[in-house]
Amino acid sequence: xxxxxxxxxxxxxxxxxxxxxxxxxxxxxxxxxxxxxxxxxxxxxxxxxxxxxxxxxxxxxxxxxxxxxxxxxxxxxxxxxxxxxxxxxxxxxxxxxxxxxxxxxxxxxxxxxxxxxxxxxxxxxxxxxxxxxxxxxxxxxxxxxxxxxxxxxxxxxxxxxxxxxxxxxxxxxxxxxxxxxxxxxxxxxxxxxxxxxxxxxxxxxxxxxxxxxxxxxxxxxxxxxxxxxxxxxxxxxxxxxxxxxxxxxxxxxxxxxxxxxxxxxxxxxxxxxxxxxxxxxxxxxxxxxxxxxxxxxxxxxxxxxxxxxxxxxxxxxxxxxxxxxxxxxxx
Numbered sequence: 001x002x003x004x005x006x007x008x009x010x011x012x013x014x015x016x017x018x019x020x021x022x023x024x025x026x027x028x029x030x031x032x033x034x035x036x037x038x039x040x041x042x043x044x045x046x047x048x049x050x051x052x053x054x055x056x057x058x059x060x061x062x063x064x065x066x067x068x069x070x071x072x073x074x075x076x077x078x079x080x081x082x083x084x085x086x087x088x089x090x091x092x093x094x095x096x097x098x099x100x101x102x103x104x105x106x107x108x109x110x111x112x113x114x115x116x117x118x119x120x121x122x123x124x125x126x127x128x129x130x131x132x133x134x135x136x137x138x139x140x141x142x143x144x145x146x147x148x149x150x151x152x153x154x155x156x157x158x159x160x161x162x163x164x165x166x167x168x169x170x171x172x173x174x175x176x177x178x179x180x181x182x183x184x185x186x187x188x189x190x191x192x193x194x195x196x197x198x199x200x201x202x203x204x205x206x207x208x209x210x211x212x213x214x215x216x217x218x219x220x221x222x223x224x225x226x227x228x229x230x231x232x233x234x235x236x237x238x239x240x241x242x243x244x245x246x247x248x249x250x251x252x253x254x255x256x257x258x259x260x261x262x263x264x265x266x267x268x269x270x271x272x273x274x275x276x277x278x279x280x281x282x283x284x285x286x287x288x289x290x291x292x293x294x295x296x297x298x299x300x301x302x303x304x305x306x307x308x309x310x311x312x313x314x315x316x317x318x319x320x321x322x323x324x325x326x327x328x329x330x331x
Contacts, residue, residue, distance in 0.1 A: 004047045012045075013037040063097040064116045064301060069123035070104045071183055077217060078245055078273040079188075079290060083120055083142070086294025094302055103128075111137040116301045122146060123185050138304040142297040144187045145314050152304070153314040154296045158188050161286040161319030162195025163202075165240050165268045168284075168321055170203050173330035174238040174266065178211040180225055180250060182242035189217070192242045192270060211236060215246060222246035226253035237330055238266040244273035244285055251326065255280055262328040272322055282324035289317050 006024075010017045015034050022030045023038040030038075041047075066087055074080055084100065091098045101109050105124035111117055111131065116138035119129055126146075132139045133151060140152045169177050179196045182189030193212070200207050210232065213225035222241070226249065229239065241247035247269030251261050261267055261281055269276060269285040276283030296315065303309045 004045045009038060009041050009045065009047060013041045062095065063099055063114050064091065064118060064298075064305075065099045065101055065109050065111070065114045066118050066120060067109070067125065067128065068100070068102045068120045069125055070102050071123060071185060071216065074102070074217075078243070078271050078275075079143070079288075080120070082290035083294050086291040087118060087298055090295045090298040094298070096298075096302065111135050116140075116305045118142060118297050118301055119144070121186060121188075138301055140297045140301045140304070142293055145316060150312050152300050152312055154293050154300065155314075155316050156188065156288045156290075156293060157316045157318050158191035158288075159195040159198065161270060161288065161321075162192040162240070163199045164319065164321045165270065165286050166196050166199035167203065168323070169238040169240065169266060169268060169327065170199065170205070172238070172266065172327060174236075175205055176211070176234065176236040176238070177205075178213065178229055178236040178239045180213045180215060180222065180229075180239060180241040180246055182246075183216040184214060186217075189242055196240055215242075217243055217246065219245060219249045222249035223253055226250040230254070230257055230259075236265070238268070238327070240268045240270075242270055244269035244271040244276045244283060247283055247285070247326075248273075248275060248279055251279060251281075251283070262326050266327040266330075268327060276324070281326050284324045284327040285322050287320040287322050289319070293317055 006017055006020050010020045013020065015038060019030060019034055020038050023035050068080060088098055099109065099114065103125060108128050112135060114137065117132050119139065119141045121143045122129055122141060129141065129149065129151065133149065140154065142154050143156065145153050145155045166177060179193060181193050184190055197207050213228060215221040215225055229236065239250060241250055247267055251267050254261055254265060259265055267283065269283050270288070272285050272287035276285055
C-alpha cells in the first residue's frame with residue numbers, strides 16, 4: 001500500500017472522513033465505538049498525521065520560524081549559537097516546534113504555515129518582516145530595535161556596553177584606544193562603534209580613523225587587522241574589540257609577535273563567551289544577556305500567538321562590564 005490517506009482510514013473503519021479527522025485531532029464529538037474503530041485502523045496502517053495539518057484543523061499552528069540573516073562570520077558567532085540555544089530551550093518548554101531558516105534575504109518561509117516568526121536581526125531582509133506584518137502573522141524581532149515599523153523588539157544596549165568598555169580603558173589611563181568593529185551591516189556593530197566614539201568624545205579624546213578597523217566578525221579578518229594594529233607608527237595601548245571571538249584572535253596574534261597582554265597592550269571584548277576564560281589570560285569583556293534576550297523574544301511571541309499583550313513594545317536590555325586579566329592600568 002502506498003501513502004496512507006485519511007480517506008483510506010475512513011473506508012476501512014466504516015466511518016466518515018470527518019469522523020477520522022475528529023479522532024486524529026482529539027476532538028470530543030466522537031462516539032467511543034467509532035473512536036476505537038478509527039484508532040485500530042490507524043495503528044494497523046501505521047498512519048502518522050501531518051503536524052501542520054493537525055494544527056490547521058485546530059485553527060492554530062504551534063510551529064514558529066526563526067529567521068537568521070546570513071553574512072560572513074555568522075557561523076563563527078557565539079551570539080548565533082546562544083540565540084538558537086535560548087530560543088530552542090524555551091520553545092521545547094512551551095511545546096512549540098522550532099523551524100530554523102538561515103537566509104541571505106532572497107529565500108523565505110511561508111509565514112501562513114507558522115504560528116509566529118522570530119527575526120534574529122534584520123539584515124537585507126526587512127521586506128520579509130514587512131510581509132509577515134502585512135499577513136498579520138505574530139512576530140518579534142530580537143537583536144535589532146527596528147525603526148519605522150510597529151513590531152515588538154527585544155535587543156541589547158550595545159551603545160551603553162561599548163561606552164562602558166571604552167571608558168573603563170580611559171579610567172585605566174589609556175588615551176590611544178583602537179576599535180575592531182564587527183560587520184557594519186549589523187545594528188549591533190554600528191552601535192558598538194557609536195558607543196566607542198561617544199566615550200572618546202565625552203572624555204575629550206580624538207577619534208582617529210586609523211584606529212578604527214572594520215571586520216566582518218570572522219576570525220581570519222580579526223587576525224588580519226591585529227597585524228595592522230601592530231604596524232601602526234603610534235601604536236595604541238588598548239583595543240576594544242566588538243566580539244570575544246575576534247578579541248581572542250587579536251590577543252593570539254599579539255602573543256605570537258612577542259607582546260605581553262596586558263602589560264604591552266590591553267584588550268576588551270564583547271559577549272562574555274566562555275572561551276574568554278581559557279586563553280593565555282582571561283578576557284575582560286562586556287557581558288550581553290543573550291539567553292535573556294532569546295527567551296524574552298519567545299515569551300513575547302507566545303503571548304501574542306495566544307492573543308494577549310497586543311501593545312507593541314521595544315526593549316533594550318542592559319549589559320555588564322566583566323573585568324578580568326586582559327586589561328591593566330597604563331604605567
